[in-house]
Amino acid sequence: MSTPLLAIGPGPLELERIAASLASSAGQAAGVDGAVVTFLGLVRDHNLGRRVRYLEYEAYEPLALKAFERIASEIATRWPDTRLALHHRVGRLAIGDASVAIATRSPHRANAYAACRYAIERVKQIAPIWKREFFDGGDVWIEGATADPDAADARAEAERIACA
Amino acid sequence: MRVTVRLFARLRDIAGAAELTRDVAPGSTIGTVWRQLASEYPGLAAYEQAISTAVNADYARMDRVLGDGDEVAFLPPVSGG
Numbered sequence: 001m002s003t004p005l006l007a008i009g010p011g012p013l014e015l016e017r018i019a020a021s022l023a024s025s026a027g028q029a030a031g032v033d034g035a036v037v038t039f040l041g042l043v044r045d046h047n048l049g050r051r052v053r054y055l056e057y058e059a060y061e062p063l064a065l066k067a068f069e070r071i072a073s074e075i076a077t078r079w080p081d082t083r084l085a086l087h088h089r090v091g092r093l094a095i096g097d098a099s100v101a102i103a104t105r106s107p108h109r110a111n112a113y114a115a116c117r118y119a120i121e122r123v124k125q126i127a128p129i130w131k132r133e134f135f136d137g138g139d140v141w142i143e144g145a146t147a148d149p150d151a152a153d154a155r156a157e158a159e160r161i162a163c164a
Numbered sequence: 165m166r167v168t169v170r171l172f173a174r175l176r177d178i179a180g181a182a183e184l185t186r187d188v189a190p191g192s193t194i195g196t197v198w199r200q201l202a203s204e205y206p207g208l209a210a211y212e213q214a215i216s217t218a219v220n221a222d223y224a225r226m227d228r229v230l231g232d233g234d235e236v237a238f239l240p241p242v243s244g245g
Contacts, residue, residue, distance in 0.1 A: 041245050057244070058172060058173055059244070060170065060172055060218070060221070060237055060239065062221040063218055063221045063222070063223070063237070064244075066221065066222065088244060099244075099245065100244070100245050120245055123244050123245050124242070124243075124244060124245045125242075126242070127242060127244040127245075128172065128216070128218075128237075128239050128242055128244075129242055129243070129244030129245075130172060130173035130174075130240065130242060130243050130244070131243045131244070132173070141173045141174040141177070141240070141243075142243035143173075143174065143214070143240055143241035143242075143243060144241050144242055144243040145241055145242055146214050146215070146216055146241050146242075147216040147223070147239060147241070147242045148216060148223075149223055150223075
């Protein structure tokens with residue numbers, strides 16, 4: 001079974017397969033690409049001075065997939081030669097588990113690096129996904145950005161970080 | 165008409181339900197439903213300036229007019245990644 005480019009679900013993330021899915025994308029001539037950049041986000045054992053025991057991720061999955069499609073489309077506009085694969089995990093994750101896997105593939109490394117960084121910044125801005133942190137002594141929902149995919153300032157900020 | 169309401173993360177905890185159904189008048193907007201919920205669950209009111217909203221799994225603004233059978237989602241600030 002082929003690996004989809006964009007996905008969200010409870011299964012463990014397989015970065016190699018996700019990166020490999022970009023090689024077999026339709027419409028791409030073999031050999032034109034010179035770079036694959038990957039990012040794996042991990043569950044950390046500390047946050048804001050708290051000792052984290054584990055995380056639970058929840059998502060509005062159909063809208064999260066559409067947000068991923070939007071990010072892929074933004075990348076295709078900003079870096080036309082660069083393609084994105086993006087998988088996010090939901091459910092209970094242990095310390096050290098991967099929560100998000102991103103791969104970008106391009107003829108040149110600069111665009112692959114920039115698009116990869118852009119993708120994770122945009123996930124944090126617009127994907128309807130939430131993490132609940134269980135720490136020594138309690139638990140808390142983490143709340144970051146108010147998701148607004150049309151907000152030009154947020155998109156510009158992600159691009160600024162990606163190209164810094 | 166009847167709409168389905170989806171609540172996520174902290175909003176779900178406050179209301180004690182992930183999904184609700186509500187009868188609303190024709191012409192009601194997302195904002196109408198939000199204000200009704202916030203009066204039922206006062207803890208929600210503090211989120212008014214921070215939430216995002218969606219209809220049928222597409223982002224939409226508070227002034228979006230709803231149709232019968234629509235699924236309205238209220239999303240607290242996100243924290244994926």
